[in-house]
Amino acid sequence: MVLKESDSTLDRGDAAPGFELPGVDGETHALDSFDADALLVVFTCNHCPYAQAKFGLLNEFAADYDDLAVVGINPNDADEYPDDSFEAMRERVADGTVAYDAYLRDETGAVAEAYGAVCTPDPFLFGRDGDAWRLRYHGRLDDALNPDDEPTEFYVREAVESVLAGEDVEVPDRPSRGCSIKWPEA
Numbered sequence: 001m002v003l004k005e006s007d008s009t010l011d012r013g014d015a016a017p018g019f020e021l022p023g024v025d026g027e028t029h030a031l032d033s034f035d036a037d038a039l040l041v042v043f044t045c046n047h048c049p050y051a052q053a054k055f056g057l058l059n060e061f062a063a064d065y066d067d068l069a070v071v072g073i074n075p076n077d078a079d080e081y082p083d084d085s086f087e088a089m090r091e092r093v094a095d096g097t098v099a100y101d102a103y104l105r106d107e108t109g110a111v112a113e114a115y116g117a118v119c120t121p122d123p124f125l126f127g128r129d130g131d132a133w134r135l136r137y138h139g140r141l142d143d144a145l146n147p148d149d150e151p152t153e154f155y156v157r158e159a160v161e162s163v164l165a166g167e168d169v170e171v172p173d174r175p176s177r178g179c180s181i182k183w184p185e186a
Contacts, residue, residue: 009116012169016041016126016133017114021073021104024090029102031133034069038163039126039133040156042141043106043117043181045076046092047083050178051120053147055092058121059099061156067164070100075112076120076182084182109183119178123156127163136163139173 010017016039020030031039042058044051062070076084086105092098106112115124123141126133137159142151155171162169 010124010135010138012135012137012173014135016124016135017111019073019104019106019111019114021106021111022086024086024093024103024105029071029104032131034071034101036069037067037128038065038069038136038160039128040068040070040160041115041124041126042070042072042100043075043112043115043120043122044072045074045081045084045120045179045182046088047076047081048120048179049147053144054121054141055097057141057151057154061160062100065160065164068160069102072098072100072103073106073111074104075106075109075117075184077109077184078107079184081182107184109181112181117181119176119180121178122176122181125156125159125163125169136169137171137173139171140176145177 016031018031020028023029058070074084074089078085089103093103125137127136141156143153144151159169159171
C-alpha cells in the first residue's frame with residue numbers, strides 16, 4: 001500500500017470531465033445519468049482500508065440526501081488487485097457493503113486521470129449549473145485521516161449542504177488521504 005494525498009488538477013468552478021462507464025447494475029452511466037442538484041464522485045475501490053473506512057459514510061450520504069447522487073468509481077487494476085474486479089464490486093453491492101447511487105468501473109483509469117484523482121478515496125463534489133456539473137469541493141470526506149480514526153468533522157456534509165442550499169462552499173479543500181490508485185498497465 002502506498003499512501004497518497006490528493007492534489008487537484010481541477011479548480012472550483014471547472015466542469016466535470018465527461019465519462020461513460022459500466023455500472024454494477026448492468027447499465028452504462030454518464031454525467032447526465034444523474035438527476036440531482038449535487039453529484040459526489042468518489043474514486044474508490046474494494047481493497048484499500050482507507051476506502052473501506054468510508055463505505056458507511058458514503059452510504060449515509062446516498063440515503064440522507066434525495067438531491068445528491070453518490071457515485072463510486074473504481075479505477076484500480078483488477079488483474080493485479082482481484083478484490084477490485086467488476087465481480088467483486090458486484091458482490092459489495094449485493095451484500096450491502098456499498099449502497100451508493102452507482103458503483104462504476106473505470107477499466108483503463110482514463111476517467112480517474114481526467115479528474116486528476118490519485119488515491120482511494122478521492123472525492124469530488126459538483127453542483128449543477130444549467131446542463132453542466134461544476135466543481136464545488138475536492139478533498140477529504142471528514143477529519144479522520146486513518147482508517148481506525150473516528151471522525152468528528154464531516155467536511156463533505158457541510159459542502160453538500162451548501163451546494164443544495166445554493167450557497168458557495170466555505171469549506172476549504174483539504175487533501176484526501178488513501179491508497180495510491182493502482183493504474184492499469186497501458
